Amino acid sequence: MNSRVDSRRWHSIQQWGAGFFKKLIGIFLLLICWQISVPLINLESYFYPAPYDVWLAFIDLLSKGILHSYLLDSTGRYLLGLFTGVSLALLLGVLIALNQTVAKAFLPLINFLFAIVEVAWIPLFVMWFGYGLTTIVVALTYVAFFPMLFNTMSGIQTTPPVYINAAKTLGAGPWALIAQVYLPSALPQILTGLRTSAGFTFRGLIFSEMIASKSGIGFLIFEGSTNQQTARTIVGMICMGLAWMFLDLFYIKPIEKATVVRWGMLKTAENAS
Amino acid sequence: MVKLWIKPLLVSVIVALASLYFYASTRWDGIQKMRELTSVVSQSDLAVIVVLNFPPETFHMSILQNMGRVQKVEGNQVYLSDVTYSAMQELSNYFWIQSIHLWKKDGVS
Numbered sequence: 001m002n003s004r005v006d007s008r009r010w011h012s013i014q015q016w017g018a019g020f021f022k023k024l025i026g027i028f029l030l031l032i033c034w035q036i037s038v039p040l041i042n043l044e045s046y047f048y049p050a051p052y053d054v055w056l057a058f059i060d061l062l063s064k065g066i067l068h069s070y071l072l073d074s075t076g077r078y079l080l081g082l083f084t085g086v087s088l089a090l091l092l093g094v095l096i097a098l099n100q101t102v103a104k105a106f107l108p109l110i111n112f113l114f115a116i117v118e119v120a121w122i123p124l125f126v127m128w129f130g131y132g133l134t135t136i137v138v139a140l141t142y143v144a145f146f147p148m149l150f151n152t153m154s155g156i157q158t159t160p161p162v163y164i165n166a167a168k169t170l171g172a173g174p175w176a177l178i179a180q181v182y183l184p185s186a187l188p189q190i191l192t193g194l195r196t197s198a199g200f201t202f203r204g205l206i207f208s209e210m211i212a213s214k215s216g217i218g219f220l221i222f223e224g225s226t227n228q229q230t231a232r233t234i235v236g237m238i239c240m241g242l243a244w245m246f247l248d249l250f251y252i253k254p255i256e257k258a259t260v261v262r263w264g265m266l267k268t269a270e271n272a273s
Numbered sequence: 274m275v276k277l278w279i280k281p282l283l284v285s286v287i288v289a290l291a292s293l294y295f296y297a298s299t300r301w302d303g304i305q306k307m308r309e310l311t312s313v314v315s316q317s318d319l320a321v322i323v324v325l326n327f328p329p330e331t332f333h334m335s336i337l338q339n340m341g342r343v344q345k346v347e348g349n350q351v352y353l354s355d356v357t358y359s360a361m362q363e364l365s366n367y368f369w370i371q372s373i374h375l376w377k378k379d380g381v382s
Contacts, residue, residue: 065369066332214335223331250284258277 049231054238057231066220071239074205074216077133081140082201086194089145093152094178110149118143118204122211135212136205143204144197151193155186188260195252202244217243303365306373310361320344320354320376321361325369333369340364352376 031051038050045053061067096103096110118139125135159182167181183190209218217236224232323337329351337343340363341356349371356364364370 063369064327064330064333065367066330069332215332251281254277254280262277 046228046230049234053231054234057229058235058238061220061232061235067235067239070216070220070236071243073213074209074218075243077136077140077209077216078201078205080133081137081205082144082198084137085141085144085201086148086197088141089148089193089197090152090190093149094156094182096149097153097156098178098182110146114146119207119211122208126212131212131214136208136216139208139212140201140204144201147196147200148190148193151189151196152186155189155193156182158189159185187263191256191260195256198247198252199244202240206240299366299368302368303362306365306370307362310358310373310375317357318354319356319358319361320352320378321356322374322376323351323353323364324371324374325349325351326371327369336367337364 035051038048041048049057058067092102092106096106121142122135122139125138129135129138163181163185164177167177172180205216206218206221209216210222213219217239221233221236221240224230224234224236319341321341325333326349328349329337329346334343334346334351337351337353340360341353344352344354346352354376361373365373
């Protein structure tokens with residue numbers, strides 16, 4: 001009995017290991033091609049650094065305390081901007097979807113603002129709020145706001161009328177309708193909005209830090225390229241990619257699995273087959 | 274149901290513990306660095322030599338400038354004046370600072 005359990009466990013570990021290595025094949029291939037291309041292209045390392053130069057730059061940034069500090073700054077700004085933008089969008093999305101007067105008052109303005117990208121706003125934000133945290137958080141709030149708003153609105157507006165009527169028949173008031181019918185029904189779209197907002201905010205963070213900050217991963221990327229420390233720029237880019245993968249793998253996907261996928265409201269490639 | 278939330282919770286706990294360990298170890302190092310400087314607790318305009326493990330970059334200089342007035346930089350050493358004791362304590366918590374010494378401006382440190 002025990003040996004059967006052990007062999008099953010060993011088999012699942014093997015499967016997990018094989019799956020893990022399959023996921024790394026693309027990265028390994030990229031690294032090999034990159035390393036091979038360096039002597040072939042034969043340019044100065046500040047122009048086209050090898051993976052080894054990038055590794056050395058990574059160790060250098062870590063040992064000098066720069067990477068920790070910049071990552072911490074960027075994470076704080078990102079979370080603050082995302083939280084503010086998403087909260088505002090959720091609130092306004094519900095209001096606009098359920099109230100015609102609010103919709104009429106705000107939708108034209110929102111549509112107008114939607115077309116203006118955050119990069120256009122950042123110089124103005126810098127003028128109003130100065131360099132630093134406030135400007136970046138306002139810019140990130142702006143970026144996070146729109147995807148979440150439109151997804152929330154769409155989710156609430158597509159709530160099946162049969163649920164609404166059933167809840168009303170059972171005596172549900174407006175708050176109960178929102179909490180127990182509209183929001184649960186809109187959850188797949190809200191989570192899609194959250195995922196899109198999280199991704200857009202990540203990109204917005206780089207722009208904002210390049211223009212309006214003296215710290216953060218965006219600043220590292222910008223500073224590296226202006227000081228001809230290209231390897232540092234690439235370290236910054238890799239950190240951004242890894243940070244997003246970390247966020248997606250350990251937070252966004254598990255939250256989706258624990259909610260909408262578990263409730264059968266969203267089909268993933270894994271559970272569709 | 275609980276199993277589905279384990280991954281994010283576990284990762285959060287690991288990140289929190291790693292941060293706590295990092296914070297505690299830098300605090301401990303900071304206390305060690307400040308050991309020889311306890312005689313100047315009450316002074317507010319200290320002159321110190323901050324020794325780094327490497328020549329300082331813009332990032333380090335901007336932090337040091339917030340702690341006092343940078344007088345000069347020689348290799349890995351940054352000479353600061355008008356430093357308060359609390360600023361010195363704050364400086365000692367940075368792991369990239371090797372040591373902090375009092376700077377006697379007659380040339381002896």
